[in-house]
Amino acid sequence: MAAEILDGRAVSAKILDLVTKDVADLGRKPVLATVLVGDDPASRTYVRMKAGRCAKVGMESRRIELPGQTTTAELVARIRELSDDPSVDGILLQHPVPHQIDERAAFEAIAPEKDVDGVTRTSFAMMAFDEGGFASATPGGIMALLDAYEIPLSGKHAVVVGRSPILGKPAGLLLLARDATVTYCHSRTTDLPARVAEADILVAAVGRPALIRGNWIKRGAVVIDAGYADNTGDVEYEAAAERASFITPVPGGVGPMTIAVLLAQTARAARQKK
Numbered sequence: 001m002a003a004e005i006l007d008g009r010a011v012s013a014k015i016l017d018l019v020t021k022d023v024a025d026l027g028r029k030p031v032l033a034t035v036l037v038g039d040d041p042a043s044r045t046y047v048r049m050k051a052g053r054c055a056k057v058g059m060e061s062r063r064i065e066l067p068g069q070t071t072t073a074e075l076v077a078r079i080r081e082l083s084d085d086p087s088v089d090g091i092l093l094q095h096p097v098p099h100q101i102d103e104r105a106a107f108e109a110i111a112p113e114k115d116v117d118g119v120t121r122t123s124f125a126m127m128a129f130d131e132g133g134f135a136s137a138t139p140g141g142i143m144a145l146l147d148a149y150e151i152p153l154s155g156k157h158a159v160v161v162g163r164s165p166i167l168g169k170p171a172g173l174l175l176l177a178r179d180a181t182v183t184y185c186h187s188r189t190t191d192l193p194a195r196v197a198e199a200d201i202l203v204a205a206v207g208r209p210a211l212i213r214g215n216w217i218k219r220g221a222v223v224i225d226a227g228y229a230d231n232t233g234d235v236e237y238e239a240a241a242e243r244a245s246f247i248t249p250v251p252g253g254v255g256p257m258t259i260a261v262l263l264a265q266t267a268r269a270a271r272q273k274k
């Protein structure tokens with residue numbers, strides 16, 4: 001039997017409807033500052049998509065574009081200005097930044113109360129201790145999608161492939177907080193097919209198109225594909241859909257949820273400021 005599709009477009013549209021109402025109730029336009037360094041075409045597209053969604057829900061997006069040669073010190077200084085600017089509610093630094101920049105230092109220049117993308121150490125620690133900080137946007141979107149389809153997590157074996165600080169690592173911690181048993185896989189994992197085959201819930205978050213073969217998937221597993229490189233997932237979709245019970249498509253799965261969570265958290269930051 002073919003898997004049921006976890007429809008990120010439909011679920012994100014519902015979230016964005018709620019955000020629109022939240023913004024209307026607030027009585028002013030929340031401001032999301034987006035910072036893009038360099039001219040990576042995919043990053044430019046994502047920032048444009050975020051700005052477009054901001055406009056739809058009644059938010060203002062302030063787009064800061066910096067040249068590809070920007071130094072860490074220059075970027076940190078610009079982000080600190082935004083952190084200190086009372087007219088800005090949320091700050092997003094588009095990942096990845098050019099190689100000469102210390103991305104962690106740049107993320108840490110975001111004031112925690114404006115970290116609507118959930119990338120700072122403070123947000124990570126609050127998430128890890130279940131203290132209600134801002135979730136990293138993609139992992140937050142994954143959890144919202146699982147919840148929208150009422151997929152049980154407690155006691156399930158979740159296998160997360162990937163351990164990046166804004167995707168795989170927080171995704172595993174959010175699943176752990178919901179009582180899943182979590183295994184992380186990464187570039188040094190031996191026998192990846194065997195680990196994937198153990199997953200009741202598989203989160204693929206490596207950015208390597210079709211790395212995970214459909215025939216590795218356990219029958220009835222829930223497959224969450226957070227890959228977005230070249231608009232292609234990390235999982236071999238057709239073959240995986242033959243075995244999974246639920247699966248996210250790429251596009252139309254995790255991607256739209258990422259933006260919905262970013263905007264929902266921007267609305268929350270604005271409310272908290274009020």
Ligand SMILES: Nc1nc2c(c(=O)[nH]1)N[C@@H](CN(C=O)c1ccc(C(=O)N[C@@H](CCC(=O)O)C(=O)O)cc1)CN2
Pocket residue numbers: 045046049092093094095096117119137138166228231250251252253254255256257258259
């Ligand atoms: N600071 C951040 N940088 C990056 C993040 C992030 O969460 N925070 N995630 C990714 C890219 N990303 C958001 O920035 C992102 C990727 C894909 C999508 C998306 O909706 N894709 C669509 C298809 C795209 C299209 O229609 O052209 C889909 O999946 O349906 C949204 C956000 C890396 N950087």
